[in-house]
Amino acid sequence: MQKSLTNKRFNCLTDYALETINAINLDRLTYFFGNLLSDPYLKEKYRFRRLSRFQIVDNKIIKLPHNYLFQSKKYNPLLGDIIREYPEIEDELIKLKDFAKIVLEFSEFCQLCSDSNEIAVHQIRTTTSAWQTGQPAPEGIHRDGVDLVGIFCVNRHQIEGGITSLYRSKNDPPVLSKILNPGEFLIFNDEQFFHYTSAITALRSQLGIRDVFVLTCPGLLPPAN
Known part of the structure; x- marks a missing residue:
């Protein structure tokens, strides 16, 4: 398995990228x-979420109008x-340079691996x-039904577990199994x-938290009909 460290060497057919974005x-x-x-x-009320969609124009992120999320049961047997x-991501967060760095880094991979200029950002706790x-x-081991997926870890607090794994098929052993630490970005x-x-x-009977941005290219919109 090849592990690409820069998008310039990224092969959409064989690689995944595991990076750390500095200065965030x-x-x-x-x-x-x-x-x-x-x-x-x-x-069960253990997950919290917002969702927004963006396009990249002249290296700037442009927020798209509010829309819905849809996956077929082929990809999501639980909620297909x-x-x-979901509520939109807050404007104050979108304005942060730190947020833009994450989206723009993902967009560079999307330009290599997708014909779409739409990026969905799921903010999930x-x-x-x-x-x-x-x-x-x-939903278990799954695909999302998009071209490219990125998982950026923002925060891990008082938790064990949360190991992210990639598989060639559901029956194969994982090609990657890793806890994504804050600041790490997995793209595949x-x-x-x-x-x-x-x-x-949770550790020591306290409230445990895992915060991530999950980015997809393109987004997952309902069928036109």
């Missing part, structure tokens, strides 16, 4: 995760064939406690790799 104020980003609303589509709606395990990927071709992040559990 993670504490500033983490602040905005405290304002997320619980995911209404999960019975449901038109979902998964929590865990003494009485509740947190499931970052309750969704058509080439299945992915999964294992459950998180």
